[in-house]
Amino acid sequence: MVNVRPSLTTRIGQLELAYPTLMGSGCYGTGEEFAPFADLRKIGAIVLKSVTRLPRLGNPMPRIVHTSAGMLNAIGLQNPGIEWYLERELPKYSGRPCKLVGSVAGFSIDDYAYVTQRLAARSEIAAIELNVSCPNVASEGETFGCDPGLTARVVRAARAGTDKTLIVKLSPNVTDICAVAREAEAAGADALAVINTVRGMAIDVEAWHPRLANVSGGLSGPAIRPVAVLAVYEVAQAVKIPIVGQGGIETVTDALEFFLAGASAISIGTANFTDPRVPERIVAELEAYLARRGCASIDAIVGKANVGFATPHQYEGDEG
Amino acid sequence: MATTDHTAAVHETTVLERHELAAGVIHLSLDAPQLAGATRPGQYVMAIPPSAQTAATALAVYEAEGKRASLLFFVTGKRTRELAELRCGDRLDVVGPLGNGFQCMNNARDVAIVAGGVGIASVLLCARELLRDGARVRLFYGARTAELLVEAQRFADAGCELVLTTDDGSAGERGFITDALERARKPEAIYACGPTPMLRTVARIATELRIPAQLALEETFGCGIGGCWGCVVPLAGHSSQAPSFPPAVRGGSDVVYARICREGPVFLADELRW
Numbered sequence: 001m002v003n004v005r006p007s008l009t010t011r012i013g014q015l016e017l018a019y020p021t022l023m024g025s026g027c028y029g030t031g032e033e034f035a036p037f038a039d040l041r042k043i044g045a046i047v048l049k050s051v052t053r054l055p056r057l058g059n060p061m062p063r064i065v066h067t068s069a070g071m072l073n074a075i076g077l078q079n080p081g082i083e084w085y086l087e088r089e090l091p092k093y094s095g096r097p098c099k100l101v102g103s104v105a106g107f108s109i110d111d112y113a114y115v116t117q118r119l120a121a122r123s124e125i126a127a128i129e130l131n132v133s134c135p136n137v138a139s140e141g142e143t144f145g146c147d148p149g150l151t152a153r154v155v156r157a158a159r160a161g162t163d164k165t166l167i168v169k170l171s172p173n174v175t176d177i178c179a180v181a182r183e184a185e186a187a188g189a190d191a192l193a194v195i196n197t198v199r200g201m202a203i204d205v206e207a208w209h210p211r212l213a214n215v216s217g218g219l220s221g222p223a224i225r226p227v228a229v230l231a232v233y234e235v236a237q238a239v240k241i242p243i244v245g246q247g248g249i250e251t252v253t254d255a256l257e258f259f260l261a262g263a264s265a266i267s268i269g270t271a272n273f274t275d276p277r278v279p280e281r282i283v284a285e286l287e288a289y290l291a292r293r294g295c296a297s298i299d300a301i302v303g304k305a306n307v308g309f310a311t312p313h314q315y316e317g318d319e320g
Numbered sequence: 321m322a323t324t325d326h327t328a329a330v331h332e333t334t335v336l337e338r339h340e341l342a343a344g345v346i347h348l349s350l351d352a353p354q355l356a357g358a359t360r361p362g363q364y365v366m367a368i369p370p371s372a373q374t375a376a377t378a379l380a381v382y383e384a385e386g387k388r389a390s391l392l393f394f395v396t397g398k399r400t401r402e403l404a405e406l407r408c409g410d411r412l413d414v415v416g417p418l419g420n421g422f423q424c425m426n427n428a429r430d431v432a433i434v435a436g437g438v439g440i441a442s443v444l445l446c447a448r449e450l451l452r453d454g455a456r457v458r459l460f461y462g463a464r465t466a467e468l469l470v471e472a473q474r475f476a477d478a479g480c481e482l483v484l485t486t487d488d489g490s491a492g493e494r495g496f497i498t499d500a501l502e503r504a505r506k507p508e509a510i511y512a513c514g515p516t517p518m519l520r521t522v523a524r525i526a527t528e529l530r531i532p533a534q535l536a537l538e539e540t541f542g543c544g545i546g547g548c549w550g551c552v553v554p555l556a557g558h559s560s561q562a563p564s565f566p567p568a569v570r571g572g573s574d575v576v577y578a579r580i581c582r583e584g585p586v587f588l589a590d591e592l593r594w
């Protein structure tokens with residue numbers, strides 16, 4: 001056993017975090033909304049709601065449906081657009097006791113380049129997350145993240161505009177997430193966020209129409225956790241840059257799965273809608289876990305899931 | 321609307337009493353002195369599921385007095401079913417009080433409160449405050465059946481005059497509560513909570529009568545505290561409740577999407593652009 005308190009500090013690119021916990025984009029507002037119920041000093045960073053070049057009203061209502069083990073959302077990237085955001089919103093966020101990561105969404109390579117460059121220039125913003133994986137905007141939204149080549153172009157364009165840490169948020173709605181991950185890394189990403197929401201749909205069987213006005217939405221919460229853990233595990237084998245694992249994390253056990261699968265930090269989204277005390281609880285329990293396991297720091301468990309633990313059996317003569 | 325005072329917090333409460341008022345209609349009284357003291361009419365809480373699974377549920381604070389705050393809700397799905405299973409002595413954590421509630425201080429002396437179904441849970445505190453202020457209060461209360469017309473007597477005891485309707489005619493008049501409202505003496509102001517179609521009709525009636533109406537909107541919430549933009553309603557750009565957002569022009573006037581949970585849930589009928 002170690003006697004010193006285990007260290008929870010971590011680094012994502014140049015982003016130094018006091019805690020390895022980020023609050024998922026679009027799930028934590030600006031932090032101000034949660035401040036009465038959660039101690040913002042006990043979280044690593046807030047990933048702000050995605051911003052686009054022009055203002056967006058977002059999708060019609062309903063935008064949210066609760067499902068068996070999670071929820072579907074189709075907000076549709078409602079945001080005031082980058083100019084308004086920089087002028088009137090961002091100044092209000094200074095003085096937060098945790099780091100702020102800006103999230104950028106776009107409809108063209110040029111959008112990503114422009115918004116990233118403008119946003120990253122601001123001192124309130126410690127790092128940039130590229131949301132190339134929003135499933136809730138008509139046509140283009142997710143196409144960037146679903147195409148390795150386009151992802152690479154977005155990342156290169158954004159990279160040209162900033163030296164700050166660039167996190168690329170990957171979509172699970174792809175055939176080969178590792179291919180996208182490798183392209184993002186090669187194009188200059190400092191880290192990867194794995195995963196964004198999984199596309200889904202729910203239908204009202206009395207009204208005979210979809211429950212979301214947008215028809216489809218992004219599934220989040222515990223329902224997607226096993227999908228996310230596997231994605232983190234596989235991406236961790238494919239790239240060398242750090243991973244921010246997310247998808248359905250509600251408890252310390254959930255968080256540990258992601259670290260063991262290869263995530264250097266985690267992100268908590270939907271669980272904040274269940275209980276705003278979740279992030280603080282996870283951090284306290286992570287520390288207790290590391291102490292119990294004799295680990296000096298969170299880094300000690302990253303990617304330590306041992307996959308060679310089972311002995312394979314096969315019929316004689318079977319080549320497998 | 322009454323603005324949020326910053327007394328919202330996470331409260332660890334204990335269930336003092338639980339009553340099933342009708343099949344699937346639950347009234348939970350909680351030992352929650354701080355919540356009771358801070359709650360204004362029309363505010364709500366996010367009830368944290370005891371299982372810690374799935375999202376919290378937005379529930380109006382029905383009563384708030386002394387150390388007791390109560391919740392009245394219909395069992396409509398998994399989340400409310402879990403809350404319905406709570407028993408006396410069980411713990412329930414709630415986040416609140418949340419939202420901008422009814423502004424009860426106005427000069428109206430003859431007021432109509434319109435409640436549809438579970439909307440009744442949002443208006444008791446409002447009725448009491450209006451009555452305390454000396455107003456004459458008529459409660460127009462509609463439900464599907466007589467059995468679901470819960471708590472009407474409590475409003476009568478508080479001093480409200482009752483106008484009741486049911487869909488099947490099993491109590492009060494048969495038909496929509498908004499029809500009864502239209503037939504009744506013109507009030508000076510309306511306060512309403514219920515399903516969206518009912519609220520739209522109330523808004524139309526208020527416009528025709530040229531009287532102010534405050535509507536408490538109901539929607540499926542994500543976070544319930546303004547963090548996710550999952551609960552919006554179009555609002556006139558000039559509304560004092562409009563959030564900071566570039567207005568869109570619709571039909572020649574400025575419109576913004578306001579969060580029902582944060583800028584609302586109570587809005588002025590003539591400022592909604594739905």
Ligand SMILES: Cc1cc2nc3c(=O)[nH]c(=O)nc-3n(C[C@H](O)[C@H](O)[C@H](O)COP(=O)(O)O)c2cc1C
Nearest residue numbers: 024025026050073131196220221247248269270548
């Ligand atoms: C209501 C809601 C809004 C979201 N908005 C965004 C967004 O604007 N940008 C983004 O990159 N991800 C967005 N997400 C995805 C989350 O940040 C997160 O990656 C995802 O929900 C999985 O994590 P979780 O299961 O912990 O919520 C949103 C999720 C939800 C539930």
Ligand code: FES
Nearest residue numbers: 542543544549581
């Ligand atoms: S429910 Fe999240 S902003 Fe209203």
